[in-house]
Amino acid sequence: MSGTFTKSMARNIFYGGAVFFFLLFVALTFDTTRALPKYDNRGAITPEVALGKRIWEENDCIGCHTLLGEGAYFAPELGNVYTRYGNSKEAIMAFIKSRPKEGIPGRRSMPQFNFSDEQLNALAEFLKYTSEIDTAGWPPNVQG
Amino acid sequence: MQYQSQAVAKPYFIAAIVLFVAQILFGLVMGLQYVWGDFLFPEIPFNVARMVHTNTLIVWLLFGFMGAAYYLVPEEAETELHAPWLARLMFWVFLVAAGLTVAGYLLVPYATLAELTMNDLLPTMGREFLEQPTIIKIGIVIVALAFLFNIGMTVLKGRKTVVSLVLLLGLLGLAVFFLFAFYVPDNLVLDKYYWWWVVHLWVEGVWELILGAILAFVLIKITGVDREVIEKWLYVIIAMTLITGIIGTGHHYYWIGTPHYWQWWGSIFSAMEPIPFFMMTVYAFNMVNRRRRNHPNKPATLWALGTAVMAFLGAGVWGFLHTLAPINYYTHGTQITAAHGHMAFYGAYVMIVLTIISYAMPILRGRTAANSNKSQVLEMWSFWLMTVSMVFITLFLTGAGILQAYLQRVSDAPQSFMVVQDQIALFYWLRELAGVVFLIGLVVYIASFFVGSSDPEATVEAQV
Ligand code: HEM
Ligand code: HEM
Ligand SMILES: [Fe+2]
Numbered sequence: 363m364s365g366t367f368t369k370s371m372a373r374n375i376f377y378g379g380a381v382f383f384f385l386l387f388v389a390l391t392f393d394t395t396r397a398l399p400k401y402d403n404r405g406a407i408t409p410e411v412a413l414g415k416r417i418w419e420e421n422d423c424i425g426c427h428t429l430l431g432e433g434a435y436f437a438p439e440l441g442n443v444y445t446r447y448g449n450s451k452e453a454i455m456a457f458i459k460s461r462p463k464e465g466i467p468g469r470r471s472m473p474q475f476n477f478s479d480e481q482l483n484a485l486a487e488f489l490k491y492t493s494e495i496d497t498a499g500w501p502p503n504v505q506g
Numbered sequence: 507m508q509y510q511s512q513a514v515a516k517p518y519f520i521a522a523i524v525l526f527v528a529q530i531l532f533g534l535v536m537g538l539q540y541v542w543g544d545f546l547f548p549e550i551p552f553n554v555a556r557m558v559h560t561n562t563l564i565v566w567l568l569f570g571f572m573g574a575a576y577y578l579v580p581e582e583a584e585t586e587l588h589a590p591w592l593a594r595l596m597f598w599v600f601l602v603a604a605g606l607t608v609a610g611y612l613l614v615p616y617a618t619l620a621e622l623t624m625n626d627l628l629p630t631m632g633r634e635f636l637e638q639p640t641i642i643k644i645g646i647v648i649v650a651l652a653f654l655f656n657i658g659m660t661v662l663k664g665r666k667t668v669v670s671l672v673l674l675l676g677l678l679g680l681a682v683f684f685l686f687a688f689y690v691p692d693n694l695v696l697d698k699y700y701w702w703w704v705v706h707l708w709v710e711g712v713w714e715l716i717l718g719a720i721l722a723f724v725l726i727k728i729t730g731v732d733r734e735v736i737e738k739w740l741y742v743i744i745a746m747t748l749i750t751g752i753i754g755t756g757h758h759y760y761w762i763g764t765p766h767y768w769q770w771w772g773s774i775f776s777a778m779e780p781i782p783f784f785m786m787t788v789y790a791f792n793m794v795n796r797r798r799r800n801h802p803n804k805p806a807t808l809w810a811l812g813t814a815v816m817a818f819l820g821a822g823v824w825g826f827l828h829t830l831a832p833i834n835y836y837t838h839g840t841q842i843t844a845a846h847g848h849m850a851f852y853g854a855y856v857m858i859v860l861t862i863i864s865y866a867m868p869i870l871r872g873r874t875a876a877n878s879n880k881s882q883v884l885e886m887w888s889f890w891l892m893t894v895s896m897v898f899i900t901l902f903l904t905g906a907g908i909l910q911a912y913l914q915r916v917s918d919a920p921q922s923f924m925v926v927q928d929q930i931a932l933f934y935w936l937r938e939l940a941g942v943v944f945l946i947g948l949v950v951y952i953a954s955f956f957v958g959s960s961d962p963e964a965t966v967e968a969q970v
Contacts, residue, residue: 367738368835369737373668373741375741376741376744376745378748380745380752386753394765398695398696398764401763401764402696404693404695405697408694412692416629419620420616421616422553422616422631425553428852429694430761431761432634434553435843436536437923438832438922439839451626463548464544464547464548466543467544468542470540470543470927471543473551494554495763497762498769503917
C-alpha cells in the first residue's frame with residue numbers, strides 16, 4: 363500500500379464507510395421493527411408470558427439451555443420444547459417440578475427450583491409462546 | 507517508562523491475570539461437568555460455573571483494555587495522564603464490583619441474588635454474558651465514564667495520534683453499546699435483536715478497533731516502522747471491519763423471529779468479515795519483516811504475530827465455517843459455536859491483551875525494554891502451550907459439533923440432545939485434557955514473571 367493511496371484517503375474510507383453502513387443498519391432495523399408483528403407472536407404475550415420470561419431470567423435457565431439456539435450448550439434446546447412434549451404445558455411443568463434436589467448420579471442435572479404452581483404455569487406459558495414464534499423453520503426437527 | 511502516570515496500568519494488568527486464572531479454573535470445572543454430569547452438583551451447577559467463566563473473561567479483558575489505554579495514551583499523547591488518582595480509584599471500584607459479582611454467583615442461588623439486588627426495579631439479569639446484577643451494570647457504566655473522561659482529557663491536551671484516536675473511538679463504542687444491556691423487553695424477539703447490539707457489535711465491531719489500535723502501537727514500538735505506514739493500514743483494516751461487521755450482525759438474525767431477508771444480508775456481509783482479519787495478518791508479518799530494529803523483547807513480537815494469526819483462524823476461518831445461513835441452520839447453537847467462540851476470543855482478545863502486557867510489563871517493572879533471557883524463554887513456552895492447546899480445544903469441539911449436528915439434526919433418524927451428548931463424550935474428554943495443558947501453559951506464563959528477575963536484561967546482541 364504505497365504511492366497514490368494516502369492516509370487521508372484511508373481515513374475517509376473509514377469514516378465514510380462506518381457512517382454509511384451504520385445508517386443502513388439503522389434503516390434495516392426500522393424495517394425490521396415495522397415487519398416484526400408478522401413474525402414475533404407478540405399477540406400471545408400475556409401477563410403470564412411476561413412473568414414466565416422474568417422467571418426464566420431470574421433463574422438463569424439460559425446458563426444451561428439454548429433458547430432459539432442461543433445460550434449454553436449443556437442442556438436441550440427449549441425454544442421448541444412445547445412441541446417436543448406434544449404441545450403439553452402439563453408435561454413441561456411436571457418435568458421441571460420433578461427434578462431431584464441432589465441431581466441424578468452421573469447424569470447432567472437440572473436444579474430443583476421449588477417453583478409454585480403459578481410460576482410453573484408462567485414458565486410453561488412462556489415456552490409455549492416461544493415455540494410459536496416464526497423462526498424460518500428452525501430447528502430442523504423436533505429434537506431441537 | 508516515559509511518563510510517570512503510565513504506572514497506573516500495572517495493577518490493571520495484574521488484576522487481569524488473576525481473573526484469567528479464575529476463568530480457566532471454572533472452564534475446567536465445566537469441562538468436567540460435561541462428561542461427569544453431577545460433578546459439584548448441586549453446590550456449583552453448570553450455569554453458575556459458566557457465568558463465572560464468561561464474566562471473568564469479559565472483565566479481565568476490560569481490565570486489559572483499560573490498562574492498555576492507561577499505558578499507551580500518555581506515550582502517544584506525549585503528556586502525563588489527566589488524573590492518575592481517578593484511574594487508581596476506578597481500579598478498586600471495578601475490582602470490588604467484579605469480586606462481589608463472582609461471590610454473589612457462587613454463594614447464593616441466582617434467584618436470591620436477583621432479589622437481593624432488587625432486579626425487579628430495573629430487570630436486566632439472566633441474559634447470556636450480561637448476567638451481572640443491575641447495580642453492578644450501573645457500576646460498570648460509571649467506571650467506563652470515568653475512564654473515558656480520563657483518557658479523553660489526556661488525548662485532548664496532548665498529541666493526537668491515529669492510534670489513540672482509534673483506541674478512544676473503540677472504547678467509546680464499547681461503552682455506548684453496553685447501554686443496550688439495560689433494554690430487556692418482554693418481547694423475546696426484540697430482546698434478542700438488541701442483545702446482539704451488545705455482543706456482536708462489541709466483538710465484531712468496536713472491540714476490533716481497540717484490538718487494531720493496541721496492535722498498531724506495539725508494532726510501531728517493536729519494529730520501528732514508520733508510523734505513517736502503520737496508521738494507513740490501521741485505517742483500512744478498521745474500515746473493512748465496520749463495513750462488513752455492522753450489517754454482519756444479520757448472521758444472528760436468521761432464526762430468532764426476525765424477517766427472513768436477514769438470511770441474505772447476514773450471509774453476504776458476514777462472509778466478508780474475515781477480510782479485515784486476513785489483512786491484519788498480512789500487515790503484522792509485513793511490518794515485522796520490514797523492521798528497522800531488532801527489539802530485545804522477543805515474546806512481545808511473538809504475541810503480536812500470534813494475535814494476528816489466531817484472530818484470523820478463530821474469527822475469520824472458524825467464523826466463516828458456520829456463518830452462511832444454510833449451514834448455520836444445522837450448526838446454530840451447537841458445539842461448533844463453542845469451538846468458534848473459544849478460538850476467536852482467545853486469538854483476538856486474550857492474545858492482544860497478553861501482547862500489550864508482554865510489551866509493557868517489563869518496562870512497568872523497571873526494565874528499560876525487556877525481561878531477562880530466562881524469563882523470555884519461559885514466556886515463549888507459555889505462548890506455545892496455551893496457543894497449541896487452544897487449537898486442540900477448538901478442533902475437539904469442532905469434531906463434537908459436526909457429530910452433534912449430524913446425529914441430532916441431519917440424519918434420517920434424529921436423536922435427542924441428551925442421547926447425542928453421550929455418544930460424543932470422547933471429544934469432551936479430549937477437550938478437558940487440552941484444557942489441562944492450557945492451565946499448565948498459564949502456570950508457566952505466571953512463572954515467567956518471577957523467574958530470572960535478578961538476571962540482567964536481555965539485549966539484542968545476546969540473542970542473535
Ligand atoms: C481450560 C480451558 C477451557 C475450558 C475447559 C473451557 C470450557 C468451557 C465450557 C464447557 C463452556 C460452556 C459451553 C456451553 O455453554 O455449554 C465454555 C464457554 C465459553 N468459554 Fe471456555 N473454556 C476454556 C478456556 C477458555 C478460554 C481461554 C476462553 C477465552 C478465550 C474461553 C472463552 C469462553 C467463552 C467465550 C464461552 C462462551 C461460549 C459460547 O457461548 O459459545 N474459554 N468454556
Ligand atoms: C474476534 C472476533 C469474534 C469473536 C470474539 C466471536 C465470538 C463469538 C461467540 C462467543 C459466539 C457465541 C455467542 C453466543 O453465545 O450465542 C459467536 C457466534 C457466532 N459468530 Fe463469532 N466471533 C467473532 C468473529 C466472528 C466472525 C468474523 C464471524 C463470521 C465470519 C463470526 C460468526 C459467528 C456466527 C455465525 C455465530 C453464531 C453461531 C450460532 O449460530 O450459534 N464470528 N461468536
Ligand atoms: Fe457475530
